[in-house]
Amino acid sequence: VSWIRRLLFVPLLLGAAPLAAQVTDTTRIPTGVRLGLIYQPVYHPKLAVRPFTGGAGAARIEAVEAIVRRDLDFSDRFELGPVPPSLASGPVDYRAWNSLGVVFLLTGDVDVADGGLHLRLVLHDVVYGTVKETHSFRLADVGAPDFRMTVHAASDEVVRWVTGQRGFAATRVAFIRRNGDGSYSLMTVDSDGENVQEVLRSNDILMSPAFSPDGRRMAYSVGRDDGWQIVERDLASGSVRVLASRPNLAMTPSYAPDGRRIALSLWTGADTDIYDYDVARGCCLRRITTARGEDLSPTYSPDGRRLAYMSDRLGQPHIYVMTVDGRDATVISPYVYGEPGYYTSPQWSPTGSLVAFHGRSRGDFQIMVADADRPGAPVQQLTQEGRSEDPSWAPNGRHLVFAGVRAEGRGLYVMDSVTGRLRPLILGGRYLVPDWSPTLLQASALAVRGP
Amino acid sequence: MKHHRLIILAMMGTLALGGCRRTPPEPPGPTAEELDAQRRAEQERLAREAAERERLAREAAERERMERERAAAEATARARAIIEEMVHFDYDRFNIRQGDAEILRRKVDVLRQNPSIRVRISGHADERGSTEYNLALGMRRGTAVREFLTGHGIEAGRLEVVSFGEERPIAQGSNEAAWAQNRRAEFEVVGGSFAGGQ
Numbered sequence: 001v002s003w004i005r006r007l008l009f010v011p012l013l014l015g016a017a018p019l020a021a022q023v024t025d026t027t028r029i030p031t032g033v034r035l036g037l038i039y040q041p042v043y044h045p046k047l048a049v050r051p052f053t054g055g056a057g058a059a060r061i062e063a064v065e066a067i068v069r070r071d072l073d074f075s076d077r078f079e080l081g082p083v084p085p086s087l088a089s090g091p092v093d094y095r096a097w098n099s100l101g102v103v104f105l106l107t108g109d110v111d112v113a114d115g116g117l118h119l120r121l122v123l124h125d126v127v128y129g130t131v132k133e134t135h136s137f138r139l140a141d142v143g144a145p146d147f148r149m150t151v152h153a154a155s156d157e158v159v160r161w162v163t164g165q166r167g168f169a170a171t172r173v174a175f176i177r178r179n180g181d182g183s184y185s186l187m188t189v190d191s192d193g194e195n196v197q198e199v200l201r202s203n204d205i206l207m208s209p210a211f212s213p214d215g216r217r218m219a220y221s222v223g224r225d226d227g228w229q230i231v232e233r234d235l236a237s238g239s240v241r242v243l244a245s246r247p248n249l250a251m252t253p254s255y256a257p258d259g260r261r262i263a264l265s266l267w268t269g270a271d272t273d274i275y276d277y278d279v280a281r282g283c284c285l286r287r288i289t290t291a292r293g294e295d296l297s298p299t300y301s302p303d304g305r306r307l308a309y310m311s312d313r314l315g316q317p318h319i320y321v322m323t324v325d326g327r328d329a330t331v332i333s334p335y336v337y338g339e340p341g342y343y344t345s346p347q348w349s350p351t352g353s354l355v356a357f358h359g360r361s362r363g364d365f366q367i368m369v370a371d372a373d374r375p376g377a378p379v380q381q382l383t384q385e386g387r388s389e390d391p392s393w394a395p396n397g398r399h400l401v402f403a404g405v406r407a408e409g410r411g412l413y414v415m416d417s418v419t420g421r422l423r424p425l426i427l428g429g430r431y432l433v434p435d436w437s438p439t440l441l442q443a444s445a446l447a448v449r450g451p
Numbered sequence: 452m453k454h455h456r457l458i459i460l461a462m463m464g465t466l467a468l469g470g471c472r473r474t475p476p477e478p479p480g481p482t483a484e485e486l487d488a489q490r491r492a493e494q495e496r497l498a499r500e501a502a503e504r505e506r507l508a509r510e511a512a513e514r515e516r517m518e519r520e521r522a523a524a525e526a527t528a529r530a531r532a533i534i535e536e537m538v539h540f541d542y543d544r545f546n547i548r549q550g551d552a553e554i555l556r557r558k559v560d561v562l563r564q565n566p567s568i569r570v571r572i573s574g575h576a577d578e579r580g581s582t583e584y585n586l587a588l589g590m591r592r593g594t595a596v597r598e599f600l601t602g603h604g605i606e607a608g609r610l611e612v613v614s615f616g617e618e619r620p621i622a623q624g625s626n627e628a629a630w631a632q633n634r635r636a637e638f639e640v641v642g643g644s645f646a647g648g649q
Contacts, residue, residue, distance in 0.1 A: 178618075205618055208583060223586070225613060249590050249614060251583050265587075270594065272587050294587045310584065316543070317584055342543070344581035358581070365580070389581065432582050 030341060030361060032334025033368060034378040042418055045103035045162065047078035051088050054109035056117055061110045063142050064119055064151055068108065070192055071155030071169035074423065076399070076416040077162065078104070094129040102126050104162060116141045118448060119154055123161050133161040137446040148195055149441050157443035168394040170441045173401050174199075174209040174218060175412060178430040186220060188437075189412075191394070193425050199235070208252045211437040212259050219243065219253035219262060230264050232279065243277055244285060252297045255279075256304045257350075263288070263298035263307055263324075274298045274309055276324070288326040299348040299355070300324075301372065308332070308346045308355045308372060319346045319357050321372045332370040333359060334379050345390045348372070350438075351397025356382075356417075358389045358402070367391045367402055369417065382417055392436045401425060401434045527645040530561045534570060538596060540634040542577070545591040547599050555596065558638070559603040567643030572596050574614045575621075575637065577630035582617060589614030596636045611641070 049072065052065040073080050081102050087093060097105055105124040110117055117139040125132040137154040140146035152169035159167030169191050177185040177198075184206035186199040200206065205223035212218065216236065222229045228250040230243040244250050249267035256262070260280040265272045268287075274295045278284040289295040293313040300307060308321050311329070318341060319333040332355060333343035343359040353373040358365045359381075367382045367389075382388075387405040394400070394414075404413040411427035412434050481489075536558075538551035547555065562568060574593030576585035593612035601607045622629035 205615075207586070248612065249586060251586060267587075267590055271591065294584065294591070296583055296587055297581075310581075317581075342580060344584045 030334050030359065031336045031339060032378055033359070033361060033381050044077065044079045046081045046101050047072060047104040047106065047162070048081045048083055048097065048100075048102045049106045050083055050092075050108075052108035052110055053089070054111045054120075056110040056112050060112075060117065060142050063147075064110050064117065064139065065108065067148060067151040067192070068106070068121075068155045068158070071152055071167065072106070072158060074169065074192060074414075075155075075159045075167045076419055076421050077159055077167075092124055094124070094126050097124075097126045098129075104132070106158060112141075114138055114448070116144070116150075119151070121154060121158060123158060133158075135443075136448040137443060138448050139446065146441075148190060148192075150446055152191065153441040153443045153446055156439070160443075165396060166439065166442075168396045168399060168439070170439055171395060172437045172440060173392070173412065173425060173434050174211060174437065175403075175431050175434040176206050176209060178432070186218075187431075189426050191414075191425075196426065199233070208433055209435050210253050210255060211435055212255050213257055213438055214259055215438045215440045219255065219264075221251045221253065223249075228267075230262070230277075241282075243279065243282075244275070254297075254299050256300050257302055258304060263300065263309075265296045265298065272296055274307070274326075288324070289322075289329075290326075291329075297345055299346050301348050302350055302352070306372065308348050310344045310346060310357075316341050317344045319343045319355060319370065321355070321375070330375045332372055332375045332379075333357065333368070343368070345433075347392050349393050349397040350395055351393075354397070356391040356393060356400055358391060365389050367400065367415070382415060382420070383422075388413075390433050392434050394436050395438050399436075401436050403432050403434060530565060530645050531640060533557045533561045534568070534640055535638050537635045537637055539631065540592055540636075542630070542634065543580070543588070545574075545588065545595045547595060552599070555599050556603070559600060559605060562600070562605050562609070565643065565645045568640055568645065569609045569611070569642035571639045571641045572610060572612045573619075573637045573639070574612065575619060575633055575635050576617045577633045578617045578620065578625065579630065586614050586616035586618075589616045592634075592636050609643075 049065065049069045052061045054061055072078055081100060087096055092105060092107065103126055105126050107122045107124065109120045119137045119139050121135055121137065122131055123133040135157065139150040149170055155169045156167035171191045172188045173191065174186065174188050177187050179185060183201055183203050185201045186206050186209055187196065188199060189196045202222065207221045207223065209218055209220040217232055217234055219230060219232045222231055227245055227247045229245040230250050230253050231240050232243055233240045243262060244264060244266060246266050249272055251265050253262050253264040260278065262277045262279050264275055264277060266275050271292065272294050273287055274289045276286045276288055291311060291313045293311055296310045298307045298309040305324060306321055307324055308319060310317050311320050318331050318335055320329050321332055322329040333341065335341060343357050346355050346357040348355050353371050354369050355372050356367060356369050359368045361381060364387045366384060368379050369382060370379045371377055385406055389403045391400045391402040398416060398418055400415050400417055401412055404411065406413065408424050409427040411429065412425040412431050413422055414425050415422045536554050538547065538554050541548065572593045574589030574591065576588045590612065593614055597607065597610045597612050600610055620633045622632035
């Protein structure tokens with residue numbers, strides 16, 4: 001079966017890379033880091049998407065189908081099978097599909113209605129020969145600003161039907177672009193690499209974008225010659241307010257899961273420390289860390305009770321976990337006394353205890369994952385090629401976006417931490433510090449009115 | 452015999468004339484106008500000479516002034532160059548290197564001699580590592596430089612520190628030579644004037 005072949009292929013490919021690297025590279029994988037050869041042998045059911053039908057016209061139907069098909073592919077939950085011409089239309093022949101090894105079949109109808117489109121999706125369980133799920137979604141029309149996002153939300157629902165966990169297509173990634181003229185742009189791109197938007201361009205340094213948990217606001221940092229600010233922007237209206245400012249450095253804001261607080265890093269005079277700010281009340285800046293050295297990049301645990309962050313209090317940057325009031329600081333990156341280490345840019349998974357960050361391995365930076373609940377346990381290194389920095393989790397706690405350099409070019413890449421599958425999200429520019437949004441649109445918002 | 456007569460007449464004429472010179476008539480004195488003209492000429496000559504002396508003095512003063520200004524400008528340029536000389540750092544470090552301490556001590560002298568000068572120190576990092584951590588590292592490099600200078604008696608209020616992290620490389624390229632140039636602190640005079648200057 002081809003998914004088995006694929007699973008065998010991934011470790012072989014990854015196994016070959018270190019051998020090639022050793023020829024020119026004398027550095028080694030740090031102690032306490034396990035190379036990412038533990039990608040799980042996950043079963044990927046074979047899914048076929050039959051060409052959509054309906055009365056909306058070929059162009060609209062194909063536009064919707066193309067987005068759904070790619071979202072399902074990018075979900076990394078299925079093996080997408082080809083559709084033989086003989087099965088491309090007519091009544092669903094479960095036996096014929098079953099003989100092709102297809103487990104799930106998706107059919108769809110697109111019609112014009114409600115000033116937009118109606119998409120009726122049917123998920124067939126081929127093995128049992130039954131309809132597993134069916135639902136109608138109200139989509140924005142092709143070309144409308146929300147068109148792609150409404151289709152993504154429908155795709156995410158299909159992933160949920162099969163796996164029980166919603167997909168992550170209806171999301172965006174915010175990032176900073178360094179422009180050729182020395183200016184900076186705050187950008188967003190949809191999860192499928194489409195719809196690249198410039199939110200803001202500035203001659204000041206823009207850094208550290210972070211989505212609020214409701215996806216409606218974004219905090220980021222602005223660096224001018226005369227000082228730094230943490231700014232919060234309402235994405236719909238474009239209105240901004242300054243949350244904190246410092247003459248020297250104010251960086252790396254991160255929202256608490258309830259969206260009412262922000263953890264951030266401010267320069268204290270000698271180094272940076274982590275502070276807490278009450279966004280809801282617009283007040284009450286409170287210092288959390290006081291240790292010598294830089295404390296940067298705080299990131300909340302999903303229950304809002306702990307923070308992971310970077311600190312170089314031991315001389316080199318390492319990843320720590322502490323309670324939100326600054327107690328019980330514990331190293332979770334591989335720390336070995338007397339050995340060089342460089343681990344920065346942590347981000348806590350939105351679904352569990354894993355913390356992703358980047359660390360130096362074999363001379364360059366690679367994405368690693370540590371378990372905040374198991375300090376001292378070996379750290380998993382997810383990437384091994386080129387350079388990989390500044391990871392950020394998708395809301396499913398499984399996919400990661402990072403700033404990378406690969407044979408395909410420099411840009412942002414998306415990786416499935418379970419299978420190791422990698423795809424470029426956006427290439428060709430100097431993109432940095434990506435932040436993955438929460439789910440921006442849920443299928444429940446697309447309910448068709450009436451019967 | 453006509454010739455002899457002529458010679459005699461000529462001789463007589465000569466004698467008569469000689470007699471006249473021996474007793475010249477009283478010469479007429481210069482007229483008032485002539486005296487006036489003479490005085491004016493003399494005054495003009497004196498005035499010209501005075502103007503010439505003045506011009507020479509002026510030119511000399513001008514030359515001297517320009518020479519002083521040139522020297523002052525040179526001193527200012529030297530002082531400015533000493534202030535603006537960069538210092539560099541080891542990878543992921545912010546301690547002042549041995550050789551760079553001498554560069555900073557020269558700055559201390561210039562800052563003492565020019566007490567109104569204010570300086571902005573900007574810390575920079577190479578492209579490797581985390582962008583945000585590099586901004587913090589740049590801040591610490593700038594701060595380490597300021598601490599060195601304040602440790603040598605320069606008032607902290609004259610030194611502001613900013614960081615550009617890896618955002619403003621001066622050397623392009625991903626190699627050690629470029630990285631070494633980019634791990635630096637830059638110095639910019641942002642206020643005051645040099646004592647030798649205007």
